[in-house]
Amino acid sequence: xxxxxxxxxxxxxxxxxxxxxxxxxxxxxxxxxxxxxxxxxxxxxxxxxxxxxxxxxxxxxxxxxxxxxxxxxxxxxxxxxxxxxxxxxxxxxxxxxxxxx
Amino acid sequence: xxxxxxxxxxxxxxxxxxxxxxxxxxxxxxxxxxxxxxxxxxxxxxxxxxxxxxxxxxxxxxxxxxxxxxxxxxxxxxxxxxxxxxxxxxxxxxxxxxxxxxxxxxxxxxxxxxxxxxxxxxxxxxxxxxxxxxxxxxxxxxxxxxxxxxxxxxxxxxxxxxxxxxxxxx
Numbered sequence: 537x538x539x540x541x542x543x544x545x546x547x548x549x550x551x552x553x554x555x556x557x558x559x560x561x562x563x564x565x566x567x568x569x570x571x572x573x574x575x576x577x578x579x580x581x582x583x584x585x586x587x588x589x590x591x592x593x594x595x596x597x598x599x600x601x602x603x604x605x606x607x608x609x610x611x612x613x614x615x616x617x618x619x620x621x622x623x624x625x626x627x628x629x630x631x632x633x634x635x636x637x
Numbered sequence: 638x639x640x641x642x643x644x645x646x647x648x649x650x651x652x653x654x655x656x657x658x659x660x661x662x663x664x665x666x667x668x669x670x671x672x673x674x675x676x677x678x679x680x681x682x683x684x685x686x687x688x689x690x691x692x693x694x695x696x697x698x699x700x701x702x703x704x705x706x707x708x709x710x711x712x713x714x715x716x717x718x719x720x721x722x723x724x725x726x727x728x729x730x731x732x733x734x735x736x737x738x739x740x741x742x743x744x745x746x747x748x749x750x751x752x753x754x755x756x757x758x759x760x761x762x763x764x765x766x767x768x769x770x771x772x773x774x775x776x777x778x779x780x781x782x783x784x785x786x787x788x789x790x791x792x793x794x795x796x797x798x799x800x801x802x803x804x805x806x807x
Contacts, residue, residue, distance in 0.1 A: 542680070544742050552651070555658055555731060555734035558730035559658070559727055568658075582689060597776075603693065603697065604696070607701055615799070
């Protein structure tokens with residue numbers, strides 16, 4: 537229950553997110569791993585705010601904005617996934633290779 | 638008590654996150670992600686960021702997870718259990734992520750934190766009251782331009798999502 541423990545938790549969470557990003561085939565799974573990454577970064581920001589600058593609000597404000605951007609990103613990404621599924625009948629990322637030369 | 642809550646929620650977050658990236662069913666994966674994000678709100682409460690905790694539950698668990706579940710349902714392929722949701726890069730992925738995580742943790746464990754001086758202690762108004770009032774003031778004061786721009790971004794993202802996902806007119 538101090539800064540280093542929280543940062544360690546956030547670091548391990550980030551590594552798990554990277555693993556998911558690399559190994560998922562489903563585009564929705566890749567998006568979920570991205571959400572894990574953003575979540576771990578938010579944890580980081582709040583921890584720094586609470587332990588190193590308790591009088592300020594910078595970390596919490598940054599976290600609020602990151603959560604909002606994550607929501608916007610999820611909206612667009614899931615719309616892309618639905619459109620892709622309609623066009624290709626698949627959401628596996630290796631099937632999406634039309635732009636690959 | 639706080640330590641117990643911290644370590645319990647930390648272990649549960651990590652376990653849920655692991656199951657989220659490794660579950661063979663994408664729907665279960667979404668549920669594990671919801672659990673991990675809810676437990677992160679516990680961490681925020683422990684760090685006295687009450688407003689952030691509420692926003693985390695509302696926006697992530699209330700909105701983003703619902704969106705993801707809808708996307709999973711709309712794109713589910715028949716006999717999903719037979720289709721592998723992970724590619725064959727498990728070992729290289731584990732090496733990359735493990736090396737990366739080990740490097741991160743080693744870096745911050747090795748860093749000399751005594752060199753970092755904490756900022757000034759919390760003034761009375763912030764510590765006695767919860768800081769939700771201060772956040773409200775900051776959102777309409779110092780951070781009003783980011784606040785407006787983020788609203789514009791959300792608006793643009795919503796319109797873009799509708800445009801991308803709608804059926805072709807013909």
